[in-house]
Amino acid sequence: MSLVSVIGAGSLANVFANVLHEFLPEFKLHSVLGRSQEKAEVFASKYSCQAVFNIDDFLKEAAPVVVELAGGAALKDYALPILKSGRTLICLSSGAFADEDFKQQAILTASENNGRICIVNGAIGGLDFLQTCALQRGSAEVIIETTKSPKSLLGAPGLDGRTLDLTKRTVVFEGGVQEAIKGFPKNINVGVIASLASQKPQTKVRIVADPAANSNTHQITYRSALADAVMEFSGKPDPANPKSSTTAALSAAACLKNLYSPITFW
Known part of the structure; x- marks a missing residue:
């Protein structure tokens, strides 16, 4: 044991x-x-x-x-x-x-x-693919879009001074990984994971608040001369901690x- x-x-x-x-x-x-x-x-x-x-x-x-x-x-x-x-x-x-x-x-x-x-991969997957593609030379684009219930985003520093519309789908953040993790430290670990695995510090992050969402959905888009991929993962929020899966x-x-x-x- x-x-x-x-x-x-x-x-x-x-x-x-x-x-x-x-x-x-x-x-x-x-x-x-x-x-x-x-x-x-x-x-x-x-x-x-x-x-x-x-x-x-x-x-x-x-x-x-x-x-x-x-x-x-x-x-x-x-x-x-x-x-x-x-x-x-x-x-x-x-x-x-x-x-x-x-x-x-x-x-x-x-x-x-x-x-x-x-x-660890946390709420997403595909890190093996991203690491494999990172061995190539040349440019690549990595975008990760995270969609969550507005309630799971409440309290995030990135929303300070903003009123979040709880009735419609809203893009609450678009930018780089560094800015994303500072503004949404409990919501966007997956963006950092994708950036580290792909060795692309310029990974783009988009965070969407959707009142119709009943799961935390993460879509990773990868494009390069070697390969293109779109990977989507949807996990149910943890009952005791809806900010995570x-x-x-x-x-x-x-x-x-x-x-x-x-x-x-x-």
């Missing part, structure tokens, strides 16, 4: 833990690092693991693989010490890597300490399974 530790004790962490319990019995939760002592203790009691409340104590006994399910701020706080300890870090909050300085520090720390960064947590479990499996799919 392989041990795994997690960062975060919220809705997505619970989805991840349930998947391990029900479908991946070869894994056991060892510990959880949480900012909220109450949430972490409830989580630890539910899944029979240790609750820890600071990174130093966490790293004393954390499992070889750590899964982050706590948001970009937590990833930025904890990634470097985890990688410095030589552990594998599975990241759900890929939006943090839009910060070029943080990304380069994380890569350097991992390479110098035999650590590993695994950025349940498939995001499942992708972390699938990544964990791939790390230990004698056969992997890429």
Whole structure:
């Protein structure tokens, strides 16, 4: 049985833990690092693991693989010490890597300490295709359009001072990845993932609020001299956290399974 530790004790962490319990019995939760002592203790009691409340104590006994399910701020706080300890870090909050300085520090720390960064696909797919095409020379265009219910976008910094029309389909953002993740940090991790996988920092992002949407839909359009593709993914919002998709947590479990499996799919 392989041990795994997690960062975060919220809705997505619970989805991840349930998947391990029900479908991946070869894994056991060892510990959880949480900012909220109450949430972490409830989580630890539910899944029979240790609750820890600071990174130093966490790293004393954390499992070889750590899964982050706590948001970009937590990833930025904890990634470097985890990688410095030589552990594998599975990241759900890929939006943090839009910060070029943080990304380069994380890569350097991992390479110098035999650590590993695994950025999971979250609510989308097709990263294998984007990475494959990134090996070609020449220009390419990558566009990702995300459509969500207006309610799931409320509270985003990019909407400050704006009144969102809840009655009609509205494009609320068009621009680059850097600007997108700053304005919609809890909604557009997928844009950063697509940009990283395709090695196209100029990836274009469009965010649409649609009152008729009953799922979070992400459409990736790729065009180059090598290949053209349109990939669309629709995931139901997580009941406990409508800003995210349940498939995001499942992708972390699938990544964990791939790390230990004698056969992997890429």
